[in-house]
Amino acid sequence: MEISKLRESLLGKGYAFSCFDNSEQAVAYLFGLIHNKTVGLGDSATLLSMGVFQKLSGHNKVFDPQHCPAGESFMEVAKKSLSTEIYLTSVNALAQTGELINIDGTGNRVAGSLFGHEKVYFVAGVNKVVATLEDAIWRARNIAAPKNAMRLKLNTPCAVRGDRCYECSSPDRICNGMLIHLRKMDDMDMEVVLINEQLGY
Numbered sequence: 001m002e003i004s005k006l007r008e009s010l011l012g013k014g015y016a017f018s019c020f021d022n023s024e025q026a027v028a029y030l031f032g033l034i035h036n037k038t039v040g041l042g043d044s045a046t047l048l049s050m051g052v053f054q055k056l057s058g059h060n061k062v063f064d065p066q067h068c069p070a071g072e073s074f075m076e077v078a079k080k081s082l083s084t085e086i087y088l089t090s091v092n093a094l095a096q097t098g099e100l101i102n103i104d105g106t107g108n109r110v111a112g113s114l115f116g117h118e119k120v121y122f123v124a125g126v127n128k129v130v131a132t133l134e135d136a137i138w139r140a141r142n143i144a145a146p147k148n149a150m151r152l153k154l155n156t157p158c159a160v161r162g163d164r165c166y167e168c169s170s171p172d173r174i175c176n177g178m179l180i181h182l183r184k185m186d187d188m189d190m191e192v193v194l195i196n197e198q199l200g201y
């Protein structure tokens with residue numbers, strides 16, 4: 001992977017870009033930037049593994065559907081996360097040409113990454129980086145989505161066989177929408193935080 005090419009592509013599309021050797025450095029960076037804010041988290045195994053909810057909750061009001069307060073449902077917390085000052089999520093794939101891909105079942109993650117915040121951070125390990133937009137779509141569909149289905153123990157052919165997408169019609173299907181970020185959205189800052197580790201799916 002050529003980080004310099006990825007950086008150049010993302011900067012050219014209006015994103016900020018930062019890169020860290022490990023998760024601890026990335027969490028410290030985010031911890032230092034995000035203070036006294038409302039923060040929404042999009043479902044992300046990467047953010048879960050980094051402990052971002054716990055770290056940021058000390059000095060921010062964080063809404064994470066993966067950490068619902070007692071008495072609040074996933075949907076209630078997910079809706080609150082959409083109107084926060086800051087939003088953090090990850091990506092299913094990141095093309096060196098500067099496009100970001102996410103597949104979503106409920107839609108809160110892709111919705112939160114599009115509108116309504118001061119700034120959106122996309123936090124991703126180097127395992128998400130591929131050469132082209134076509135490769136990124138393939139990765140999102142055939143690697144990220146099946147691995148997420150396996151993680152969630154869903155009854156889908158990709159979770160049972162673990163090798164690729166079968167374009168299923170299962171009631172458990174998690175692939176209902178796919179978002180391609182072609183460039184930074186208008187009127188909102190967006191930053192890609194790349195970490196030189198294998199994180200998420």
Ligand code: SF4
Pocket residue numbers: 141145146149156157158159164165166167168169170172173174175
């Ligand atoms: S469409 Fe179905 S088989 Fe394909 S990745 Fe999504 S859940 Fe798995």
